[in-house]
Amino acid sequence: MKNKGLGEFEELVLLAVCILKGEAYGINVKQEVEKHSGRSVLLGAVHITLYRLQDKGLLKSEMGGNTEKRGDRRKRLFEITTQGMKQLEAAQDVRQKMWSLIPQLNSGQ
């Protein structure tokens, strides 16, 4: 599965985890994705993706950060791995390259 590349939603989730820097868990990832993409996302979808990314080795996680709001339960905090970072960058690169190949439309023509 390693070189399969990232799905669109997976990419959004990975980016959200990066933005949240060590604080990422189910709910705030969901909110982050919703905030930037402007679409509503189900909690379950986020969880499934997070776990899939972890299985792919792009994320790692540990439990922590319990708060009263959650009935004193811990969160699973996700963090990006080096490999994850590499994948993100690779995806970004592909896009960048392809963007640069679009023939420039000159104004005035």
Added chain:
Amino acid sequence: MSSKNPPKLANWLLSKMVGEELQEEFLGDLQEIYEERLSAKSKVFARCMYWVDALHLLFGFTSFKIFKTQNNNTMMLKSMFIIAWRNAIRQKQFTLLNIVGLTIGISISLIIGLYVYHEKNYDNFLDQTNNIYRVNQPNIWGDWTEMSSTTGPNVADALREEVPEFREVTRILNQGSQFTSYKTKSGQVLSFKEDQLFWAEKNFFKVFDYEMLLGNQETALEAANSMVLTETAAQRYFGLDEALGQTIQMREWDGSSKSYVVTGVLKDLPTQSHLQFDVLTSLTSAKEQMDMHGWKWIWTAFSTYVLVDDGADVALINDKLQAIPPKYAPPTTKRIFNQSFEEFTAGNPWKLDLQALPDIYLSSDPPFNSFGPIGNKQFVQVFMAIGLVVLTLSCINFMNLSTAKSSSRAKEVGVRKVLGSLRNSLIRQFVFESVLFVSVSTILALVIVSASLDWFNLLAQKELTLEPVLMNPVVWLVLIGFVLTLGLLSGGYPAFYLSSFKPIEVIKGKISKGQQGKTLRNGLVVFQFSISICLIICSLFVQKQLSYTSKIDLGLSDENVLQIHNIEQFGFNTEVIKSKLEGIAAVTLVGKSFGVPPNVMTGDRYRSTEPDAQVFQLNNLRVDDDYLNVLDIEFLAGRNFEFERPTDQYSVILNQAAVELLGWTTEEAVGKHVAVASGNEDEFEVIGVAKDFNYHTTRQAIGPLILISDKNDKVWDYGAGLSFLSMKLNPQSIQTSSDLKRVLDQAESALNEVDASIPFEYSFMDQAFEDNFRTEQRMATVLNFFTLMAMIIACLGLFGLAAFSAEQRTKELSIRKVLGANTGQLTYLFSTGFVKLVIVSILISAPLAYWLVSLWLEGFAYRTPMQLGVFVLASLISLIVAILTTGYQSLYVASRNPVDTLKGE
């Protein structure tokens, strides 16, 4: 269901299905997001989304596991699942009909199941529940064949003396409404009216081990003038912290007050109890009354409870009890009635019967409970029947649709067989599909029930809860058993039938599609419609009966009669209040009485003064000379009281029923004499005969009634008991609600001028009559709803069958069209088949409904006539509904262009 907590059921499901390592974060996330949604949006939204998220996580993470392990079984399961899914999608209409019908059916039977479970589990919270019995005796005041839950005070004494098998014997008495007051630390006086106040003996808690928050169970009710409150009652006065040792004043009959010391606070009583009280006072506080009357067997206001040892032979003890009344009751009959025991009982056995505590709430004999709620066995049975019927209906639907649908899969089966599929695996596929359908519907039904239970509780005035019931593993076993049974039954027939096809015949098209089982399907439709029509007729009659009872001629005018309660608290002289009330502009007449219809319950034993006259039980009502005019009572003979004549103080008026019972004609009665058959037998002259009027619930026929002057001091209960002032209002002057408010304010200030400490309470007579049927009204609403649901289920089934039949007959109808039939003829041809089924159902259900309704109506004295119109109406409703359901399909089929349907041939 508290609003703060997320659905427990969803949590429970998650905790069972999802791996331990994931639970903590999932539940945490769910709760966090739930609270956010709760504060941002509505509770319903938050709860629904909680379910969506929880189920999403559940399926997301369990299927993960299943589909990841790549072994043969899970592969097969996955493939079966996919095939089921594809079939469901391909036939969206059938899928939807199936799921909706089943879900409605299961939801309704679940709700009814919860209701029945709730009603059947009264008084189950006590440690000793199964060892507690109540002692009942015959209703010695009327019909001796009927049991009464109350006994005289001496019964408990006698049992203690005679039956060593009883570990404890305890008695309680409902004191009715009492006025209390409490002086706070700041010197303010708080007054309350306590409606649920019992006398209890010191061993009360040994039998009923209610949880005590403060105080000592052993001693709380020992000393005179001690009082135990429930938590809510204590909060009303002073809160929990300083409850013990506080003093509460209680007003006595003569206007003085008595102090009680709080010795204990109980946790609030569970609602599922036939005893409901706020305050207990120790029986030793009533020493005076007990010394004077404690030996009596006719002061039937106590309930006596006994506690036996584990494994006691109750039947044997019960036999032994029968010797007690003949031994202990004679002093009572002798001293009070001057009759021997045998004369008093007149051959009726004065038995004592032990009734097990859990049986009390739902028993219809004895029919009354003076200490709290009593259930209605009839309702429980009716609802149980409806629940079963609705469930059966939806199951039949499901089976019907599955068998109909399956024949269209004959080709699939043929091809699968050609490709080497074994019969077993085909059977498994069909059964799997139907089990899947049933499970999905069951899960949906659980969600719907948990969401709509609040609403149902409001409707039925119950406090049903789903979660605690689902924690019970037996319930889950039943649910799983149900899913498997229904799945096997409905999937079984197509499974075995279809899988037996010879592939060659199927593919050649030799199997005529859908003909098999047609009779069965039609039979099932007839069954469904019979039940629905029957329900429609029944609920129409219930409505009719209820509106009938509210419209029958009561024999009195109950409109615009405002009744002021608590008049007895003002003492004997109420003339001042009366004249003050008469001064209010809108009031035309004011009368005083010691009871108000429909709640006149008091009675005594009377006889005529003729030689050898028999003794009869008559209801009595003490009134002043204006009261009967307030009610606009018609006199058939004689006259009303006129207190200007001194002799009228000791005159009486009888109603028709009483005159008949005493064996007179209306004309003879005036001038005769009646005596109270106990005490000193003073004779009272009959001065009038009143036309029968309803002074009691209209459920019963009008009983014999004797009207006594409120000034008659020769009756033993002179001056005692509740009294009321009833005001006839002029309808012209109370046309708006502000008019009414003004009258009420004026009446209240009139009373306050005399004594401001007595709470002002009022009622309207017409409302009181209506309230008599409130439970029936409520149940009628619920019944209507269930009837509607049953009808919907039946229609879904019919719609499905029509759709199926339309599919099957498309070619036939097209050929007819080619040969010259027009759309109208085709539609007619297509629908008649279904209409015939409905007509058969009408013929079956009408007599059944007739029988059921007449059975129900037997319980009423005034019955609505069984009009043919109702049957016709119900038949029309069902016919129209059936035609509408099939109409769409028939029109669709009939209007299709034959070219489109026949070009394949």
